[in-house]
Amino acid sequence: MSQTATLALLNRYYTAFNSGDWEGMLACLSDDVAHDINQGARQVGKDAFRTFLAHMERCYAEQLRNLVLMASADGSRGSAEFVVHGEYLATDEGLPEAKGQRYVLPAGAFFAIENGLISRVTVYYNLADWEAQVIG
Template identity: 30%
Template sequence: MTRETGDLVLTAFNARDWDNVVARFAPDGLFYLGPCAPCQGHTAIRKLLDAFGAAYDIRIRHWSHIVDGNRLATQAGARITYKRTVEGLPEARGQTIDMPFATFLTLTDDRVSHFRVIFSPVQWRNAIA
């Protein structure tokens, strides 16, 4: 079920179906996004997704998984458009970047207990400067 869960999360993300994304997480699930502090629990994860959905248009264009038991590693690429200025970042002017990233997911009792997204903040900052 690990590969299928990864596909469901990424497909729901592309559809901006935050309810479906959050539903895949355990109630105390952790979501790590790059260098940011982790979000824990459905409410915090939903708040993060809402904030990112408001500032960025993110479309995951391709992905592939490697499965090991209840763990899933995914390499992927997304087209990201910066549509609303985020405090501490340069002004949003519709800058668009094709960005590679990786995710690492752990399932516990068929729910996502840990989800980590790794990307290059330097590449992102350079693209939107």
């Protein structure tokens, strides 16, 4: 896959995210996608990713802004840097109580690309920063 094609794939993935188009996001993923959740365990497969998205939709409303996409010359790896603008809708297990708090959080993601699809998604953000914002 070319660098240009990888950037287009990542753009489709994030455009779908910002539109709340979970099926559009899933269409960008391989069936055996590895998803490394920030501060959490690796989940494998589209079904696990679909469950993760449903959980996120219940607990958070988020838009990603200032998106910068990057890809390796051979298109096998990609990354994204962005700022999450969100609202904490429902209490997530093990986290502070949700009361509709708003937050703005820098974040990043790394991707592996195989056969024209995302085969790994690894997301990072500063959980302590997020907690400080929602505890206020």
